[in-house]
Amino acid sequence: xxxxRMAAIAAVAVLAFGTAACGKxxxxxxxxxxxxxxxxxxxxxxxxxxxxxxGLGLQVGTNYEGFDIEIAKIIAKGLGGDxxxxxxxxTVSANREPFLQQGTVDVVVAxxxxxxxxxKKVNFAGPYYTAGQDLLxxxxxxxxxxxxxxxxKVCSVTGxxxxxxxxxxxPKAQLQLxxxxxxxxxxxxxxxxxxxxxxxxxxxxxAAQDAFAGKLKVLGKPFSSEPYGIGVKxxxxxxxxxxxxILKAAVADGSYAAAWNATLGKSGTPAPTLDTSKLxxxxx
Amino acid sequence: MDVFSDPLxxxxxxxxxxxxxxLTAASALLSLLLGLLLAACRVSPVPVxxxxxxxxxxxxxxxxxxxxxxxxxxxxxxxxxxxxSDDIDINNYWLAxxxxxxxxxxxxxxxxxxxxxxxxxxQAEAARALGLTFAQNLRLIILPQAVRSVVAPLGSIxxxxxxxxxxxxxxxxxxxxxxxxxxxxxxxxxAVEIFAVFALAFVVLLVPVGYGFSAxxxxxxxxx
Numbered sequence: 001x002x003x004x005r006m007a008a009i010a011a012v013a014v015l016a017f018g019t020a021a022c023g024k025x026x027x028x029x030x031x032x033x034x035x036x037x038x039x040x041x042x043x044x045x046x047x048x049x050x051x052x053x054x055g056l057g058l059q060v061g062t063n064y065e066g067f068d069i070e071i072a073k074i075i076a077k078g079l080g081g082d083x084x085x086x087x088x089x090x091t092v093s094a095n096r097e098p099f100l101q102q103g104t105v106d107v108v109v110a111x112x113x114x115x116x117x118x119x120k121k122v123n124f125a126g127p128y129y130t131a132g133q134d135l136l137x138x139x140x141x142x143x144x145x146x147x148x149x150x151x152x153k154v155c156s157v158t159g160x161x162x163x164x165x166x167x168x169x170x171p172k173a174q175l176q177l178x179x180x181x182x183x184x185x186x187x188x189x190x191x192x193x194x195x196x197x198x199x200x201x202x203x204x205x206x207a208a209q210d211a212f213a214g215k216l217k218v219l220g221k222p223f224s225s226e227p228y229g230i231g232v233k234x235x236x237x238x239x240x241x242x243x244x245x246i247l248k249a250a251v252a253d254g255s256y257a258a259a260w261n262a263t264l265g266k267s268g269t270p271a272p273t274l275d276t277s278k279l280x281x282x283x284x
Numbered sequence: 285m286d287v288f289s290d291p292l293x294x295x296x297x298x299x300x301x302x303x304x305x306x307l308t309a310a311s312a313l314l315s316l317l318l319g320l321l322l323a324a325c326r327v328s329p330v331p332v333x334x335x336x337x338x339x340x341x342x343x344x345x346x347x348x349x350x351x352x353x354x355x356x357x358x359x360x361x362x363x364x365x366x367x368x369s370d371d372i373d374i375n376n377y378w379l380a381x382x383x384x385x386x387x388x389x390x391x392x393x394x395x396x397x398x399x400x401x402x403x404x405x406x407q408a409e410a411a412r413a414l415g416l417t418f419a420q421n422l423r424l425i426i427l428p429q430a431v432r433s434v435v436a437p438l439g440s441i442x443x444x445x446x447x448x449x450x451x452x453x454x455x456x457x458x459x460x461x462x463x464x465x466x467x468x469x470x471x472x473x474x475a476v477e478i479f480a481v482f483a484l485a486f487v488v489l490l491v492p493v494g495y496g497f498s499a500x501x502x503x504x505x506x507x508x
């Protein structure tokens with residue numbers, strides 16, 4: 001769903017050279033397990049994550065941190081592996097499906113919105129969080145919702161779904177596009193644009209950054225629904241169901257809330273209650 | 285060709301290239317004028333003007349264009365308040381044109397200066413002996429011959445400018461590469477096809493420009 005400048009190049013490179021990755025050896029699957037559990041046992045789980053979203057998936061040096069990373073650790077533990085042995089691969093919005101199909105990664109936890117098109121290509125466990133498009137404004141702004149954007153300058157990322165939604169539903173807003181959200185937040189803080197829009201959870205990550213603490217606010221009135229799923233291979237139905245079980249257990253034992261509090265919860269937002277009855281996206 | 289059979293997608297493609305042409309046309313004109321002025325500065329007898337011309341060329345030729353255009357938005361517009369229009373799209377278009385022109389003018393200046401070096405020194409000396417001023421000398425004797433000898437390199441600069449116009453996307457101008465990104469994001473399974481169509485369109489657009497400038501250079505060259 002998000003899009004960065006490299007995505008086009010990466011997507012083409014992935015598709016063009018993808019065939020080379022098809023013959024990769026899979027570890028033997030022991031009886032009763034799934035390909036994911038055997039990889040977890042061998043400490044070979046590879047997670048596709050975002051590298052440029054504060055609070056969710058952010059690369060810091062050679063490490064990754066954020067809510068998505070914590071979810072990946074919970075999954076690795078639930079599959080019987082050692083979370084410390086998780087390998088993380090940076091993905092952008094356009095290469096998540098190819099990476100799963102070609103086995104570059106085993107699981108994708110990367111602000112991955114579940115939708116019908118994508119369900120034809122990969123299986124989604126979850127949703128582990130339901131985000132919604134929202135607005136980030138200055139702390140003293142008078143904007144209270146998307147219907148007040150007429151003539152206002154709204155910033156988002158080129159080619160992204162939130163940008164498209166603004167252009168279609170609120171055509172009177174002036175849309176400023178950049179290649180990443182950091183520039184939008186910069187333009188917002190120096191007053192060049194009036195609002196930044198994307199999923200609330202991502203905006204919360206920016207608002208919680210030290211440089212902007214107290215200066216920006218997320219309106220908290222989402223005007224879309226973006227259920228974030230955990231992507232696995234289309235063939236791997238058992239793995240998908242297994243991850244849903246892990247999520248249910250994580251909610252029950254409090255590790256889900258702990259993952260939130262260690263990352264996005266720092267901005268003051270309490271941990272969401274995950275409705276485990278909605279974990280129904282895996283094919284039967 | 286499934287993606288481009290959708291009229292909306294075809295429109296996005298056409299809009300993107302129309303924007304590339306608009307950016308190129310305005311920047312080509314401005315950078316040619318500015319480049320001529322800078323070249324005149326660089327060969328002028330006034331040290332301050334020579335320093336100004338040399339400074340401009342070294343600064344803009346050696347700075348990445350992405351930075352220049354980003355600066356046009358965050359520096360010129362955001363910080364210094366240089367504004368062309370209240371409409372965000374028109375404003376960004378002109379900010380991009382300013383960045384592209386400032387950058388390309390440095391290359392135009394150097395091409396023209398190299399052309400000036402092809403004019404035999406005797407021509408300038410004869411003009412001086414006839415009592416022409418520096419400005420008259422440049423305008424009537426030197427530049428007409430100099431420009432004719434650098435038509436081919438100017439063509440290369442124009443081709444580079446057309447491709448560089450895609451960088452205007454970093455401040456949100458809806459040019460071809462931004463439209464390509466949007467299309468690929470909406471149609472992830474057809475990424476290769478979309479990429480190929482956009483790449484091919486640039487080739488189709490620019491190959492004739494190259495041939496045209498070669499032919500023009502042959503016709504205009506001053507034969508000595």
